[in-house]
Amino acid sequence: MFGPRVVYGVRPNLQLSFASPFHVTHGEHPTGRFTAMMPGVPEAEVLAGWRFYHATPGIGTRNEATLYFGGSATTQKLPRSDSPPLKREPAVYAALAAGRVARSYDIWAGVGYQRYGEWETGISDHQSNTLLSSLAVGWRPPFLNKGYPKPDLRLFWETTGEEVGLARLQRTPGGITPGHGHDAQSAVARPFLSTIIPPPFSGTSILRNSGGTAVFSGPSLLCTYKNFAFQGGILFSLFDQPNGYQPRENVRAALGFSYYILGRRK
Amino acid sequence: MNLRFSLRIPILVLTGFLMAAEPLHAEYLKIQLRVYGLDCGLCARGVAASVERLDGVKTVDVNIKTGLLEIELAPGNTFKMARLRKVIRENGFRSMEATVTAIGAFNASAKFEVTGSGEAYDVAQGPDKDRAPVQLTFKIQ
Numbered sequence: 001m002f003g004p005r006v007v008y009g010v011r012p013n014l015q016l017s018f019a020s021p022f023h024v025t026h027g028e029h030p031t032g033r034f035t036a037m038m039p040g041v042p043e044a045e046v047l048a049g050w051r052f053y054h055a056t057p058g059i060g061t062r063n064e065a066t067l068y069f070g071g072s073a074t075t076q077k078l079p080r081s082d083s084p085p086l087k088r089e090p091a092v093y094a095a096l097a098a099g100r101v102a103r104s105y106d107i108w109a110g111v112g113y114q115r116y117g118e119w120e121t122g123i124s125d126h127q128s129n130t131l132l133s134s135l136a137v138g139w140r141p142p143f144l145n146k147g148y149p150k151p152d153l154r155l156f157w158e159t160t161g162e163e164v165g166l167a168r169l170q171r172t173p174g175g176i177t178p179g180h181g182h183d184a185q186s187a188v189a190r191p192f193l194s195t196i197i198p199p200p201f202s203g204t205s206i207l208r209n210s211g212g213t214a215v216f217s218g219p220s221l222l223c224t225y226k227n228f229a230f231q232g233g234i235l236f237s238l239f240d241q242p243n244g245y246q247p248r249e250n251v252r253a254a255l256g257f258s259y260y261i262l263g264r265r266k
Numbered sequence: 267m268n269l270r271f272s273l274r275i276p277i278l279v280l281t282g283f284l285m286a287a288e289p290l291h292a293e294y295l296k297i298q299l300r301v302y303g304l305d306c307g308l309c310a311r312g313v314a315a316s317v318e319r320l321d322g323v324k325t326v327d328v329n330i331k332t333g334l335l336e337i338e339l340a341p342g343n344t345f346k347m348a349r350l351r352k353v354i355r356e357n358g359f360r361s362m363e364a365t366v367t368a369i370g371a372f373n374a375s376a377k378f379e380v381t382g383s384g385e386a387y388d389v390a391q392g393p394d395k396d397r398a399p400v401q402l403t404f405k406i407q
Binding site: 102149225229 | 300302303304305306307308310311312314315328329330331332333355356357358359360
């Protein structure tokens, strides 16, 4: 998955961000969030971050807490092996992150919840809601404490937990949901439906092969230099209990690159 | 002769008017300001870029280990400490004590007034009887 994200600091305590990840390959993917600040499915998401608490108790030290709120809309359908793609509703996302940053260490904790809306036009599809939490501890070893303008490098250990809910699909006899684009995908999905799904029926069915609970933990790295930031990490599964026949995830990896528009220096 | 003399008066008057209308320069020369909350290179770069855009600032150096922001100013600048502190606050940090080198004079309240800035400070040196401009280095909170 590739996920561009643009962040704009409107005020020192208010920022707006736009993220629109998309899949470069098709297939089954986790339906929880990719990161706290980026959806896990192809969606265009706008978030506002309000830093409602901010204190600077000492040299190189900050305590702060930020509330995020935003909404997203689907940009790309996700294929499913057990049904046609879901008609995804717009979602809202709210999160709270708080932490302490110092020259030698960081500690951050956060919790977020993404909830998909309900269609009002007789479509009963519903994407999994997601509850996630994260704890990150950062450390800047003395030999990396070089000072500006040399590259600034710090190491993190991050643990995330997520609870992804069950998805819901509206069915008609034959397993085709009318009126919102499932028809084109149904020919592909039908062989799976005949083996996995009970005989076709009308109404709403819970997709047992959706959602689950997982905890991941692992190292990550953040390096800033001039207006650039590079970040990357790898998370290993400590606990993974996907619902139904979904494959387990063993490893998650992410790599990020950021450019900050701070103005030119003389 | 008479003609030349009569022309000189309005020219002198006009020159005097232009000098009076020109803003007086502040004479901050060097500032070492302690800033709380600077914890990374990006913070330092953001603050430095903002401070460099202030009028009269010649160079800016940031030390994130000590939290010290060192600013050198060009002679004849229009710099104000209040503006500097506002920029630091707008960047999300807190400005603390500073060591300032400036040219100014003691005013009637026995405060050291930095020339043309309108900013005056209590300094330990005490008032100069002649109230002549002097260069001082002093600490402010």
